[in-house]
Amino acid sequence: MTMPTSASTTPLLSLRALSIQFEKRRSLSDTLARRPQQVVSAVNGIDLDVMPGETLGIVGESGCGKSTLARLIAGLHRPTSGDILFEGESVVGLKGTRRRAYNRRVQMMFQDPYTSLNPRMTVRDTLREAITVHRMREGAAIDRRVDELLDLVRLPEGAADKFPHEFSGGQRQRIGIARALSLEPTCLVADELVSALDVSVQAQVVNLLIELQDELGLTVLFVAHDLRLVRHVSHRVAVIYLGAIVEIGRSEALFSKPMHPYSKGLLAAAPSLDPGARRRAPALSGELPSPLAIPPGCPFHVRCPHATERCHREKPALRPVGSGMTACHLAERIGDA
C-alpha cells in the first residue's frame, strides 16, 4: 500500500467545527402567519484533518451533506460557522490575491463531465483560460503546457482542438482532470468523479487518478457513493450522516470492521459480488430524515436497531474506538457483535 509520501504530521487541511445552514425561502403566507424560518443544516460541526499526500474518502447517502462539504472546502460556499485551515491558516475570510492563491491550490472536479465543460470552447481554450487567469505560464509556454497536460491525462494528440461533445464520457472526465491539474494544485476535491461513467471506463479514470496523485504528491478528497471504489482509492474514510461524521478511520480497518451501526448498515447494503451472501431482509430500514428537522440526540437513533433511551437524549461525540473514531454511545458493545 502506498502511504502518504510526506511524513509530516502537520495537516494540509483542517476543518474546525465547520457548519453551514441554508435558509429556506419563506413564502408570503409563511411570513404573514409568522411561521418560523426553516433552516437546512447541511453540515453540522465537522472536525477533520487531512494530511498531505493522503486520499480521504467521504461516503454517505444522498442528502447527507457530503457534496456540500466538498464545495465548502473548495470555497464555493461560505460556512455559517467554524473554520477551514489550509497549512495552518484560516481561509474563510480570504480576499483578493490570497483568495486566488487558495483557489488555485485547491481544485474541484465535478461529477458530470457533460455540464462542467463549456460546450463552445475547445479543450485548448478551456485549459488556456485556466492557465492565463492564474498566470501559470506566458506566451508560447502556454501551448506547450496544454500539450503536456493532455499527455499527462493520456488524451490523444489532436484532442486539444476538439470540442467537448467530440469526446466520450471517460475522455471528458480526463479533460476535467487536466483542467484541474493545469493550475498545479496541492489538493484535489473529486465529487463523484466516476459515477456518471460506464463500469468498464470507471477503472481507467480511477487508475489515472491514483497514478497522478502518486506522481505529483497530491492530496485528494474523494467523495463518492460507490463504496468499493472508495475502499480501493482511499487511505482513510469518513462516513457522514446528516452533516456530521459518524465514523472515521483507516480504510481497510473501517471496511473490514465498521464500528458505528450506520457504517455497518451502509456497508452491508452495498451489493456484494457473492451470490451466496444474499439476505432476505434489507440491511438498513427507513430513510435519511430530512435535514430540515434533524432528530435530537443521536441523529441515527430513528433507524438504529440498537438505540437505547440515552441515544434519544444525548448526542454522541466522535471519540476514539478501536483504531479509528466513532460517534456512538454503544460502539464497544455493537462493534464486536
Add this chain to the structure above:
Amino acid sequence: MGTTEKAVVLDVRHLRTEFGPQDRPLVAVDDVSFQVGQGEILGLVGESGSGKSITLRSILGIIRPRGRVAGEILWNGQDLVPLDEARLRRIRGREIAMIFQEPMSSLNPLLTVGLQIQENLVAHTNLDAKARKARAIELLDLVGIPGARNRLDDFPHEFSGGMRQRVMIAIALASNPKLLLADEPTTALDVTIQDQILRLIQSLSRDLGMAVILVTHDMGVVAETCDRVAVMYGGRLCEVGTTTDVIADARHPYSLGLLRSIPRDVAPRTPLYSIPGAPPALNALPPGCAFSARCPVAGRECPDLRPTLEASGSSRLVACHHLQDAQAHFGPREAAQ
C-alpha cells in the same frame, strides 16, 4: 435454478430491433434469444448503449412505430410481435408490467397516487370503486409504504425517491402481472434504499410466483438478486448462465473484464484491470464480434466473423471464438474464489 425446472413463460427468439432508415438501419438489438421461467429473476447486464433497455421495450411493444421489431417474442406460446395495439394492450400492463428508472418522470405529478393505482385497476380488473380503493391500500401496504391508508391522497412529490419507486411497483402489481420488466429500477437510488427495493422485488417474485427481468449495469445488483444473468454488449448477448456460475467463473472476455474491473480482493491503490477504449457506437459496429475492438484475446477473424451463442458446459451459453485464450489471459483468479 435453470429454466429447465420451471415452466418457460417468455421465450424470446432471434429478437432484432432497429431504428432509422431501412437501407442504413441502426441495429440496437441484434439476434437476441433467451427464456424466462415462471417466478425466475433474470438479470440483463450491460453498459449504456448495449441494447438492454431496448430489449425490454421491444418485449412490451413500446418502441413502435419508430423502431422495427423482428423475430419472435413468445408469451406463454403467443407471439407478441405481430399483435396490433389493441390486442397488445390486453397483455401490456395486465400480464406484463414494467417499472422504470425515474419514478418521478413516470408518475403523473398532478394525480394522487391512489388515483394512479386505481386507474390501472379500472383498466385491468372488474372491481367496483370500493373494492378498488381497498385493493389500492392493500397494494401500497404490500410494497411497504407505512400508513398506506393515509397516503392514497398524497401526490408523487410528497414521497421520497425510494417511496416513489415503491408506488411504481404497486401500480405495476395492480393487475397481478406474471412478468415484471424492471428497467434499472434502483439506479437513481442510494445503496440503502436500493437494497430495500431489491429485497422487495425478490420477495414479491417469490411470494407471487412472478417472473422478473431486471435490467442493470451493476454486477453487484445481479449477484444479490438474480437467478440467472444474460450479459449484453453492442446489442448482442455474449454470455448467459446462472448468476453463481457466471460470477464465479465467467467465460466471455467481456464478462471477465467487467468483473475484473470491479475492485475486490485487490491490494488498495494498485491499478485496477480496465477494459481499454469505450463502448462502440451503434453505427460503428463491426460485422463480426461487437467486442473485438476492445478484446485482449481477439484474433484476426473476430471483427468479421460473428461468434454464435453456443453451449459451454451445462446451463451456460457463450459467444466467443477464443474461450480458451480468454481463460488463459485472465488467469485462474476468478476460479480460485
